[in-house]
Amino acid sequence: MPLRVTFVAAARSSPLLAERFEDDRPLDQAGWDEVQRAAGELLPLAAAELRYCSPTPRSRATGDALGYAPLVQLALRDCDMGRWRGLTLGEAMAREPQSVDAWLADPRSTPHGGESLLAFIARVGGWLDTRPVEDGGRIVAVAEPSVIRAALVYALKAPPSTYWNIDVRPLSATTVSGRSGRWNLRLDGASAQPSRT
Numbered sequence: 001m002p003l004r005v006t007f008v009a010a011a012r013s014s015p016l017l018a019e020r021f022e023d024d025r026p027l028d029q030a031g032w033d034e035v036q037r038a039a040g041e042l043l044p045l046a047a048a049e050l051r052y053c054s055p056t057p058r059s060r061a062t063g064d065a066l067g068y069a070p071l072v073q074l075a076l077r078d079c080d081m082g083r084w085r086g087l088t089l090g091e092a093m094a095r096e097p098q099s100v101d102a103w104l105a106d107p108r109s110t111p112h113g114g115e116s117l118l119a120f121i122a123r124v125g126g127w128l129d130t131r132p133v134e135d136g137g138r139i140v141a142v143a144e145p146s147v148i149r150a151a152l153v154y155a156l157k158a159p160p161s162t163y164w165n166i167d168v169r170p171l172s173a174t175t176v177s178g179r180s181g182r183w184n185l186r187l188d189g190a191s192a193q194p195s196r197t
Contacts, residue, residue, distance in 0.1 A: 003131060004186065005139045006045055006175040007148045008066070009168050010059040011035045020088055021081035023144075026057040031170070035065045038171040042066050045140040045173070050132070052076065053142040062171070063142040070142055075127035078144050082114030107160035117160055120146075125154030129180040148174055155183035 011031035013023060027035070046067045053063040053070035055077050063070035084092045092112075093100045099111035107117040115123075124147055131139055143151075145168035153163050155176045168174070175186040 002177045002184075003133055003137045003139065003179060004175055004177045005128065005131060005141065006048070006173050007151060008042060008045065008062070008140060008142045009145050009148055009170050009172045009174075010054065010056065010062045010142055011038075011065075012170045013058045020086050021092070022078045022085045023058075024056055027061045031058065031062075032065070034171055035062060039066060042171065042173065048138040048140040050137075050139045051141075052139065054078070054144050054147055056144060059142045059144060066142070068140060068142065070140075073127060073141070075123055076141060076143050076147050078146055079117070079120040079150075080114035082110070082112035084112040084114070104164070107163075117163060121150045121154050121160060121163065124150040128154060128176070128183065133179055145170070151176065152185065156185060 011027050011034045013025040013028050013031055043066060048068075051063065051068040051070040052073045053059045053068070053076070055072045055074060059076075060070070060072065081087075087095075089100070096111065102109050102111050103117075107121075110116045128151055148168045149163050149166040152158075152166055152174065153160060155178075156162075175188065176183045177186045178184050
């Protein structure tokens with residue numbers, strides 16, 4: 001059986017429109033409430049052989065609250081946004097509209113002085129490809145939504161522009177299965193029950 005890596009998106013630390021680049025704030029009350037509501041569904045992932053998390057306070061707190069006791073992985077940190085760190089997209093746009101447009105259009109650009117989207121995707125993909133391979137092994141990683149989007153783009157070998165079209169909701173779980181260089185998106189759900197007429 002292939003290796004299974006399930007990414008769990010960290011609970012929120014602010015409303016969606018107040019999300020900041022490289023946000024290092026802890027969970028807010030709404031985030032804690034979300035973890036409590038989702039715990040029943042996400043607790044079984046604690047049985048994974050390896051449990052990791054991004055270094056952000058909200059990723060660590062989410063993993064701990066779910067009973068994962070995750071190990072922090074620096075490779076799962078958010079994209080380095082340089083001088084835009086701590087800003088919302090709207091604030092960055094108000095200060096440097098042309099730079100934001102260039103960053104959104106070109107995955108190689110670094111107008112903020114940080115990491116390019118391509119470098120970010122490659123870093124997260126490198127982490128994914130270096131996970132210990134054990135037949136049927138299971139890994140859970142609590143990470144920022146941006147990290148999960150980068151992992152999916154890498155795993156699916158999708159164009160970098162796909163990154164902007166992936167919506168990762170707080171406390172959602174996304175699984176990829178396979179091995180280094182060969183990953184598949186795995187969609188689990190309730191099995192369909194045949195209808196009786």
